[in-house]
Amino acid sequence: MGKILIGVMGPGEQATALQIATAYELGKGLARQGWAVLTGGRGVGVMDAACRGAKEVGGMTVGILPTSDRCTLSEAVDIPIFTDLGNARNNVNVLSSRVVIACGMGAGTASEVALAIKAAKPVILMQVEPGIRDFFQQLTSQPIDRAETVEAAIEKIYHCLAAE
Amino acid sequence: MGKILIGVMGPGEQATALQIATAYELGKGLARQGWAVLTGGRGVGVMDAACRGAKEVGGMTVGILPTSDRCTLSEAVDIPIFTDLGNARNNVNVLSSRVVIACGMGAGTASEVALAIKAAKPVILMQVEPGIRDFFQQLTSQPIDRAETVEAAIEKIYHCLAAE
Amino acid sequence: MGKILIGVMGPGEQATALQIATAYELGKGLARQGWAVLTGGRGVGVMDAACRGAKEVGGMTVGILPTSDRCTLSEAVDIPIFTDLGNARNNVNVLSSRVVIACGMGAGTASEVALAIKAAKPVILMQVEPGIRDFFQQLTSQPIDRAETVEAAIEKIYHCLAAE
Amino acid sequence: MGKILIGVMGPGEQATALQIATAYELGKGLARQGWAVLTGGRGVGVMDAACRGAKEVGGMTVGILPTSDRCTLSEAVDIPIFTDLGNARNNVNVLSSRVVIACGMGAGTASEVALAIKAAKPVILMQVEPGIRDFFQQLTSQPIDRAETVEAAIEKIYHCLAAE
Secondary structure (H helix, E strand, O other): OOOOEEEEEOOOOOOOHHHHHHHHHHHHHHHHOOOEEEEOOEOOHHHHHHHHHHHHOOOOEEEEEOOOOHHHEOOOOOEEEEOOOHHHHHHHHHHOOOEEEEEOOOHHHHHHHHHHHHOOOOEEEEOOOHHHHHHHHOOOOOOOEEOOOHHHHHHHHHHHHHHO | OOOOEEEEEOOOOOOOHHHHHHHHHHHHHHHHOOOEEEEOOEOOHHHHHHHHHHHHOOOOEEEEEOOOOHHHEOOOOOEEEEOOOHHHHHHHHHHOOOEEEEEOOOHHHHHHHHHHHHOOOOEEEEOOOHHHHHHHHOOOOOOOEEOOOHHHHHHHHHHHHHHO | OOOOEEEEEOOOOOOOHHHHHHHHHHHHHHHHOOOEEEEOOEOOHHHHHHHHHHHHOOOOEEEEEOOOOHHHEOOOOOEEEEOOOHHHHHHHHHHOOOEEEEEOOOHHHHHHHHHHHHOOOOEEEEOOOHHHHHHHHOOOOOOOEEOOOHHHHHHHHHHHHHOO | OOOOEEEEEOOOOOOOHHHHHHHHHHHHHHHHOOOEEEEOOEOOHHHHHHHHHHHHOOOOEEEEEOOOOHHHEOOOOOEEEEOOOHHHHHHHHHHOOOEEEEEOOOHHHHHHHHHHHHOOOOEEEEOOOHHHHHHHHOOOOOOOEEOOOHHHHHHHHHHHHHOO
């Protein structure tokens, strides 16, 4: 059957303190449901925070890295996948996630949300302005949802999984 | 030295008649400058039209396909590259283009523009509303330009190449 | 730090009964050391058997799939990574494994052993004739070892990990 | 329709003088048939020599590079494709070639021959010992041919193209 992997995407070096705090709480919340947290695997920003949160409560974490070496790996990743694909690995992140959550928005995150829409994956946006949701919504007829809280995001994930 | 490859990205099956007409004229204009036209290689929408335009005036065309088989290949592609990478090939499209032009906007195109920004590639938008430019502009400090005409796009490309 | 992932590669549909039995015992043996078993993730041949063996003794399994859909996934995979990269995913298998074990030999497995050598990853061969080892050995100055038993393979892995 | 692309694979930095001389003559011979020469694109060894040979007689050359930057690019490549996929690009080389010719053998070349066999692509070996052919032949029921001369290789390619 496999674990349920939930992807958490977001800025790396440019992440804000609020995005990092949200990603940390999100990682905790996802792990408490028994879901594995999948990120881009590097030890910075949203990806690192989501993994640290998940580990804090005993969860499992998967990191899909753009490089082939360990030096950028988050210490909170249990299962590191070294792709050496550069940003082409963003599509692997998305396809391996049952639901994609973007926490904050940068160019890499935008590519992941767009690739998720292309692959018809459920997308939930956190810590983004309404205009960003509107941009992505016009690319697809599937609903692109924002979640204000971790609890709301988790509720939406349950809906997405039930609708698979 | 190699040919100068200019990428033309845009909707496939969902392309509008105006986007297709623009892409065709763009392909002609790029080829007349001696540049090769690079697209996603399938025989539909913007990618097909840009290649057909380039061939109409004797230009060279390169198609980077998501599959490994020939059945979706545009007849106007001179050099087909079969990646079998799915949408991960979008990053190859972008990295192989000296300048990325998006003509119209869909989920795949949005991923390519975002990946181009991530790679610090020059991006020119055609046939998109101002709000779409604003969305991408907030992801980067590099200028994201719109071009109203093929001539304006070509002038911008010359500026980008001169600034490399 | 992350789990230690040991890759087990080998034939899928063409695997022999002996290769499958060996892979199953190998999966058990690797899991008993606390290592995660990484395979190509499909529900056939060596990859399926190694994962089933690991699960039999409570181990953890990672599958790196060539497709984006779940229909070929082994039921014994805990962490499925859907790449949609076709056989380009073979390089991801290799780079994500601390040591690569080939159990039997087919075209896909040969590509993985060659890519492992290219990446300077330790390689251990099981269930292959001496001439196959000799072929790969001439491609590299690193020692390419054969292991006759699961115990011997595990001992070699400890040596490889100690030498990292 | 597209150009016919013939792939020439072989050692880079480790290529011997005889392999380089053979690849140069091969590039000339392929280009004289009107075929484009596809290589790994770097400015060393067999890939560089095959491209230089093709350019010497006015042919066209395509290079599929493992990186995203121009610094390793062969000067004899007309159409550079920058993948940033590392050695996962070896599968793109193979899938984009109508016939794969290996001139000499290293770990990267071995991965390409194995991936070509996996994809049922015709393979021709040059500058390799008979035992190497025997190794690959046991992986497949398709005939794996050696060619002693450029003329013999070209004749075999015509047979392969006629059989498609």
